[in-house]
Amino acid sequence: MSRATDLSLRYATELKGYGASLPDDFLAAANALEPRLPGAELDAWAQAGIDLAASSLRAWEAAAEYFRASPGVVERLGAEGMRDWSRIAAELSQRSSLMAAAFLKSTPEVLQSIRPGDLEAWSQQGDRLCRGNWKSIALSSLYFQVSPSLLHNVSLEALGRIVDIVDSLTERSYELATTCLETAPSIFASLPVPDREPFLRFARAVARASWADIRLYFERGPKLIEGIAPPERARYLDLAARVTAEVGRQGFPLFSDAAQALGTMPLELHARLLSFAERLSVGSPIASMEYLKSAPFVSSRLNEAQMAKWAEAGSNILNEEHNPEGAEAYFRLESARAEDMLALLSARVELSNVNQLLRMYAQALSGEPVAVQSAEALVDRNIGWVTESGATTEGNAIYLPPYVATFEEQDANFQVYKVFTTHQTGRMEFGSFVYEFGRDGAHAPGTAGRRELQVEEDRVNRAAETGVPMKEYVAPVTAMQRFFNMFEDRSLILGLFTIAEDTRIDAQTGREYGGIRRWLRVLQEHEANHRPPVELMGLRQAYMENLLRSSLGAPETMRWPQSLNEYLRRGIAALKVVELEGATVQDSAEVAQAIYDIAVAIPNVPESYADGKFDAVSEDMYQIAPGMPGEGEGAPNNMPGGEEMEFENPPQPEFRGDFKPELVQLMSKLKAQKDGSDDGPTAPLTKEQLMELLQNSAEISLGEWSEGDLDASLGAFLENIEQEAAKPAGDQKQSDQADGGDTPDGGKGDGGESDLKPEIDWFYYDEWDFRASDYRPRWTRVGERFSEQGDGEFYQETLRKYHGLVMETRRQFELMRPESFKKIKRLEDGDELDLDLAIEFHVDKKAGVGPQARIYNRRNKVERDVAVAFLLDMSASTDEEIEKQRQKYDTNDQDDFDGDPRKYFQWLAARRAKNAIEPPKRIIDLEKESTVLIVEALEAIGDSYGIFGFSGYGRDNVEFHVIKNLDEQMSETIHKRIDKIEPIRSTRMGPAIRHTIHKLDEFDAKVKILILVSDGRPQDHGYGRDRTEKEYAVHDTKQALLEAKRKGITPFLITVDKEGHDYLKQMCDDIGYEVVDDLETLPRRLPTLYRHLASE
């Protein structure tokens, strides 16, 4: 009998008590161990197992694991090791048999990764997680379960750190700790070896700073850092860890965003970016991450050297101005300085910045009220233009790509824009769209008429020969269409006509505008050097390409089989005709027609079929005299044969842009028809005619239409075109381009809009960030709309109520008028003699003193030229009842709804319900009454005035209500609007003031005044670093008031906030303000104040 069997018999009774499998497990293990362990050791082993099983109720499970694992570990551990092992198991089992089981089960595999001597350390780490409760026991068991796979990838020491993290999470959430531990093996398995340690280091930082983010980090972290250059990952993670240690909760989002941003940057830049970020992190951890976040955007504008300069400027804010907030805003691109710097350094020129300039330039050149817009806008209209990146025109406006970054210098790129514009303007100026069918050119006699007859004859003959009936004739809509109709291959003739016409425009431009010639030349060369290779083209396409290159003034780039030189020579000679002085669009058409006859006979075979290679052409081709192909020369013959490639026109040079003469003519035709100024035969165009044009036009690529539904698409398309034609030409379309709120605003309609949903015009304004000492560019959005109309009765009611006061103020105001006549004394000449002075003079003269005879007076009529804007606070707090307000100004509980509009609405609803019962007098009511009084007074004096109210919620929704525009006449409508002045939301004063400044600035008056009536400090959601901060808002408002002063506007603040003195002193500095102590006096006070202000 073996010792194993012997043992199993010995413990049979004990084993039997623990379920069915245990004896078998025991026997199997004992058999396996028998040859490896000496007798005493085996006994001890067996005893340890039995003891384990007996140690607690469910300990037999651990014992089972013990027996099962033993054969696997005995080799590694040896006899002594086995003893330690079972001792550890026994200790664990005292805490929890579950833990012990997990420990035992994992041991064989774990031993593949660690030394036997480390078993103790390994188990202790697991033990650390156990705090006696079942959740901790489960976690600890989980630790043992995942250990084998984790230890494959990380060291025991690292595992210890994972345990640290998990352990720290247990204080918050066991669930989270469990998830982390569960996912850890797969995370570490996927992480490359060098990243594992740094990954953990950052994990620890996150766990400390914002434990909840750990899950996200474990989920997304590995993916996020994948995009970072492998050698730099550790640095990045360590940087992120340092940042997180300082900024806490913000750390992880910053890490995540910055990692994403970094991932989009070229790998070779990562080291440099990180070094810079590390430098920044010393002074401002946030700035360093913001720097990385903005890197992709900045690099889209700047090259590497420029980027370094840009970053350096930001770092100076940090290190020299010691302004971390400023640097953060800078790198977050929320600072005007950052944008200015970007614009300064960037070679790229944005259309939005030069659009006005180019518009005026184009207007000057063409003499038409052309607009300049982004090509994207044209594409959106779906009227046949599809290229967003090129320049083009549809006859009324010039469309340019949204930015140009062709060259390394800003000026060069601007010149590119200028050449684009000049070329498009040239099409208008030099008449690209005024083609008339069959008319003679200046150099080529018109042959279209003859050709048309020939084509028609051929058509009839062919029909007769083939017996296929002729397609029904549809009268062409435009001359251009009629011209194109004559050609079998419309795409080819359009391509040729485009080349000819562009060549003509270039030549003409060069002649007319000596100054632009240089840049035109630069662009032609640039284009010639970036043409697609001729070698890949079919022969006919290559022919066109060569003509185009010749027209770019780059004959040296032409490639053509020598044997076919003659045809190219003829084509170029013809093309030169349009370069002659005086050439018109008729010449271009004739030239295109002549070249067509050559080109159409050239098969579009690939180079391999062509007769000989595409060689550089000989130099005699550089100087070809202009001349139309002779009649007798005939069509090319002896052409190479072979399978033809699909023909396509060579791509348009960028600076010439899309050319669609057929569509342009169609649109102007439609327009003329609409305006009734068409002087041709006035039969209206039929739908059939239009569809015919669109279907055939080579200017619209069929790919744009969904197949099968061609008719419907064309129909929709036609509608777009007709709509477009109905629009007035040129300028008016400017408003939707508003780039900073330049929309000119006349008083739009003064009545009747009450039924309509108010139309909102949006304006963008910068906001002052006092910490950064810089503007946040286009930070706020102000929506201007006309105030709704209420009941006009309020106005009359107020007048009745304050009858006495009204009369008094009116009288006072009327008294201001005579002040406007100024008497100038002591003149040598004037309207009236000053008797005193005359006598004095006489006396002096007799006395021989002989002063000058300055004895006249003159009254100079000084015209009163005052414009005033009243800006009323319509914040929710103005809903405050006056009595209440009197009682409690120390509990300044302004509206703050935690960014949650619902809370606000609840509050408002409750408030309204209460007030409906018995409306007490509110601050807003006093504002309204004061408005009525001041309006009455102002009407007496005749000053221009505007009344505006503001409120809103958040930076992108500042509401600006127009009650009366500066140039609007007083009317019943305005009475009604006054009634609708009511409390709305918050008080973001800065943008409202800026918008009022904008309005005053556009208004022509000598004296401009802005009076702001408010009930408290500026306040809004996000108008400050956090909810409690008041500084930011005060500073921004102050800045806005200073802006007013700079524009020559006198700002003045009236507040009913008795507490106002503290912040007003700061906000107003040397700007006038007044705190109206007794609220009820506001209606009386306002006119008085105005009188002082306006007569100063």
Added chain:
Amino acid sequence: MALATEQAGFKQIAVEDFRITEEPYYLPISDEVELFETAYRERVPVLLKGPTGAGKTRFVEYMSWRLHNRDGRGHEEGVPLITVACHEDLTASDLVGRYLLEGDETRWIDGPIARAVKNGAICYLDEIVEARKDTTVLIHPLTDYRRLLPLEKRGELLEAADGFLLVMSYNPGYQSALKDLKHSTRQRFIAIEFDYPPREQEAQIIAKESGVDPAIANDLAKLAEKVRNLKEHGLGEGVSTRLLVYAGKLIHDGISPRRACQVSIVWALTDDLEVQRSIEEVVSSIFE
């Protein structure tokens, strides 16, 4: 009358003695010369309308010289020209005359109109809308069949000498409600419209006046045409021929064309930076 006294460096002449003795350069654009001659013959007052620097003043000078020659008296004195630049403080007495204190006495001094009336001169009121409204009424009796100038302060009426003709100029460009010519005034004149000359003629004028070579003159005229396209699209007024001549002079004397255009055209025309840059771009497109 007092003869012109020539002293060191300058000439002093009484206004009524001023005559254009050398032919001023004037390039007729249309039939304005013929019209004016006829009007003069018939003593019909003339209103010259047109933008600033289009040649109104030059035209009057030219006509005054021309009428002098046509007088038939050859070298004899012809038609004097009295020009009054009107401004908003121009009063009736500034035009007609006033009493001045001299010693213990007062002395009457004739104003320019009175002098013109007495001497049979062409009286040219430049930019008449600038003058105060009351002054324009004053000239009414002079402009109809009466040809009388009342001297209110003296209680006298002056009957115009035979050669007298009233000519006014007026720029409808800055027409505003405040500064428009009253109908009662404007309907006493025949109006000759002036506009900037077409490109070729303008080039000819520039070349002649500034001495610049014809190609540059042509470019300047081209520039003018382009800049005038901006009128009412950023510019209140188009560039005047006068400014172009200045530019031509600077170029002629060696200033680079771009710079010359900048100082004499761009900066002279507008203070708006955006518009300035636009025009500069046009300049740089035209001139190398």
